[in-house]
Structure formats: structure tokens, C-alpha cells
Amino acid sequence: MHTRVMSWEEGKEFETISRTNQPKVFQLRLLQFLLLFLLVGLGVMIFSMNMIRYFGVESVVPVARSHFQPCFEEANTLETWIRPPSKLLHSMNDSELFWRASFVPGIKNYPFRRIPKIAFMFMTKGPLPLSPLWERFFKGHKGLYSIYVHSLPSYDADFPASSVFYKRQIPSQVVEWGMMSMCDAERRLLANALLDIDNEWFILLSESCIPLHNFSIVYRYLSRSRYSFIGAFDEDSPFGRGRYNPNLAPQVNLTEWRKGSQWFEVNRKLAIDIVGDNTFYPRFKEFCRPSCYVDEHYFQTMLTILAPHLLANRTTTWVDWSRGGAHPATFGQADITKEFFKKIIEGGTCIYNNQPTSLCFLFARKFAPSALEPLLDLASEVFGY
Numbered sequence: 001m002h003t004r005v006m007s008w009e010e011g012k013e014f015e016t017i018s019r020t021n022q023p024k025v026f027q028l029r030l031l032q033f034l035l036l037f038l039l040v041g042l043g044v045m046i047f048s049m050n051m052i053r054y055f056g057v058e059s060v061v062p063v064a065r066s067h068f069q070p071c072f073e074e075a076n077t078l079e080t081w082i083r084p085p086s087k088l089l090h091s092m093n094d095s096e097l098f099w100r101a102s103f104v105p106g107i108k109n110y111p112f113r114r115i116p117k118i119a120f121m122f123m124t125k126g127p128l129p130l131s132p133l134w135e136r137f138f139k140g141h142k143g144l145y146s147i148y149v150h151s152l153p154s155y156d157a158d159f160p161a162s163s164v165f166y167k168r169q170i171p172s173q174v175v176e177w178g179m180m181s182m183c184d185a186e187r188r189l190l191a192n193a194l195l196d197i198d199n200e201w202f203i204l205l206s207e208s209c210i211p212l213h214n215f216s217i218v219y220r221y222l223s224r225s226r227y228s229f230i231g232a233f234d235e236d237s238p239f240g241r242g243r244y245n246p247n248l249a250p251q252v253n254l255t256e257w258r259k260g261s262q263w264f265e266v267n268r269k270l271a272i273d274i275v276g277d278n279t280f281y282p283r284f285k286e287f288c289r290p291s292c293y294v295d296e297h298y299f300q301t302m303l304t305i306l307a308p309h310l311l312a313n314r315t316t317t318w319v320d321w322s323r324g325g326a327h328p329a330t331f332g333q334a335d336i337t338k339e340f341f342k343k344i345i346e347g348g349t350c351i352y353n354n355q356p357t358s359l360c361f362l363f364a365r366k367f368a369p370s371a372l373e374p375l376l377d378l379a380s381e382v383f384g385y
């Protein structure tokens, strides 16, 4: 009975086909057609998979749609070389990324209009509780800055599409305070930011940092400075020279050993020096371990050796170490007053382009999430944004 049912179905099929009068030829054609279809489909799939791997989904699709031209023709325009990546997520590992980021043009005059930008690089554990303050700081200055965030890989950022932090997270790895993994993360931030050729100044910040002045002042201060703001000093104490390991010689002498705050600002040349370093990195990784805190010595010492004439040797990020201990003071809601900031903003003098100035700090840390509301209240009057 079972075979009967089958042959009835087959018979019905045969009936339809036999109407063409050429059942065998038709079946063969159908088979050929299906095979061709399968092959073409497979080809298209492999092609697009490769395209997506090399150019990313967003860059492949609009190009194909808008010009109806194969993607490889696009590589012949200057545009493809100077356009920043449309997505910050990528699948390069650190060696691949650093190699790519270390590319330097041999001709110093740009044959296109380049408006130099500041790359704000946020090193965070997870959320950015002070982001509403930063949103206000950046408002109205699109095109003069770009933002990069390195957080713990387990953290999922959920900024709305309207936020300046939306999709600004870079591929991240676990970071331990005072260890080489911290410098690795800082190099990762620099390398990702270097992929945008318009980025000229690179500033490292944390989730507890705030801007002390409006964007125009910060931009002018950094762009007109002859030096990069990286703290680097020779401290004759157990916490300075005392952390020097003689195994670092001959690459690093005791007299070249420097200490300074982790929160730096460097220009594009120094950023490339940091990302491209293969000389000092292995020495510091092996011979500067706690109680040598590598993030306070590696870039500071390396840049002092490679480019001392480009360093201001001071940081622009204010912090309060006056209480002593391993961590600086954190300020919360009750600390936020006009007087408090008056002291920071007008409180001292420093050297800017070889001249004394009272404008020494552009940023300050550390501020707790509870400080946000009073900061927003003060910002327009005290910080000018």
C-alpha cells in the first residue's frame, strides 16, 4: 500500500512534466540550472564574506549600493585612505592593530583639508557616571574631537544613539592596576585612535575625570602647545629612583629613569612612538613589576629618551595626593563648591611654551558619581560650558 501512495505522487509529478513532451531533457536542464544556481550562490557568499572581513559590513554595503561599482575600484581614490573606520569594533589582535596604527605618511603636507582633532581616550572599568557633564562639554564641537572607550571586556555599554559615547567602545582586554596590562590597554586606545588620520592630540582620561574649562579653551591650549603634557620627573626617593632595576640597562640608565602620572596627553608623533615601541616594552614588562608601577614609568622614561625636547614634563590633569596613601582623594557631592574649583583653577603657576601662566590644569580627578548633580549646576558659571 505504501509503494502505491508513492507511485501515485510520482505519477502526478510525471503527469505535469510530461506535458512539456520532453521530460528527460527538461529534468536534465533543471538539474543543470539548480547546480549553476548553487555555484553562483556559493561564489557570492564567499566573495561577500571576504569583503566584510576586509572592509566591514557598513563600508561594503553603502559603497556597492551608491555607486554600483565593484569595491576594489574604490581603493584608487584618496578618500579610502583618509576616511576613518566607520566602526570601532574590528577583529585585529594587538600585533596586527599596532602594526597598522604605526603607518606614517612620508610627505608632511596633507593634499586635502585636514582639521586636526583631539582624541579623548577613556580608560574605564565599566560605566561613565559623569557622562552627562562630558556631553555638555562636547556639545557644539563636532568635527574637532573623537572619543574612544576601553572598558572591561565583560561590560556592555548601552549609550543611546544620541550620545557622544554611542558605539565608541574599542575591543578591550582585562586590565590590572599597576601592571603591564594597563600600558597594553593605553597602547590599544592610542592605536585605535591613530587609525583616524585627523586625530592629532591624544589625551588619556578615566571615568572619574572632569573638564575644568570649555572645549574652545582646551582645544586652543593643546593645539598651540609646543610640548606634550606628560608628567616626567627624576625623583630621588624610594618611590622614584628606588624603583629602577639595573637590568633595564643598557636601554635605560638610572639618570634617564622617570616617574610621572599615568594621565598623559601626547601628539601624533609620540603616540606612534609608543605604539611602535619594541625596544623598551620587553624590558619594562620583565623588570618593572610591583612595587615598580609600570604605568608611572614606561611611557615617561621611554619618551624622555626618544623625544625629550617634545615633553612639557607636567600633566594637565589635577589630582589631590595631599592625604597620602596609595590612592588620591575622591570628591563627592559635599565637596563641590565654587571655592573648591577657584583654588584649583586659579591656584598656581606653571610654564606654558616657556612662559609662566596661571592656566595649568584642563582636567581634574577623582570625582564620585554623587558629584554629578552639583557639577552640572556649577558647570556653566565655573567651567564655562
Ligand SMILES: *[C@@H]1O[C@H](CO)[C@@H](O)[C@H](O)[C@H]1NC(C)=O
Residues within 6 Å of the ligand: 093, 094, 095, 096
Ligand atoms: C596576532 O595574530 C598573528 C597571526 O595569527 C600572530 O602571529 C600574532 O602572534 C598574534 N598576536 C597576538 C598579540 O596575539
Ligand SMILES: *[C@@H]1O[C@H](CO)[C@@H](O)[C@H](O)[C@H]1NC(C)=O
Residues within 6 Å of the ligand: 250, 251, 252, 253
Ligand atoms: C648610560 O650611561 C653611561 C655612562 O653613565 C653612558 O656611557 C651611556 O651612553 C648611557 N647609555 C645610554 C643608553 O644613554
Ligand SMILES: *[C@@H]1O[C@H](CO)[C@@H](O)[C@H](O)[C@H]1NC(C)=O
Residues within 6 Å of the ligand: 227, 304, 308, 309, 311, 312, 313
Ligand atoms: C623635559 O625634560 C627633558 C629631560 O628630561 C628636557 O630635555 C626638556 O627640555 C624638558 N622640557 C621642558 C619643556 O622643559
Ligand SMILES: *[C@@H]1O[C@H](CO)[C@@H](O)[C@H](O)[C@H]1NC(C)=O
Residues within 6 Å of the ligand: 214, 215, 216, 217, 383, 384, 385
Ligand atoms: C569658553 O570660556 C571662555 C572663558 O571662560 C569664554 O571667554 C568663551 O566665550 C567660552 N567659549 C564658549 C564657546 O563658550
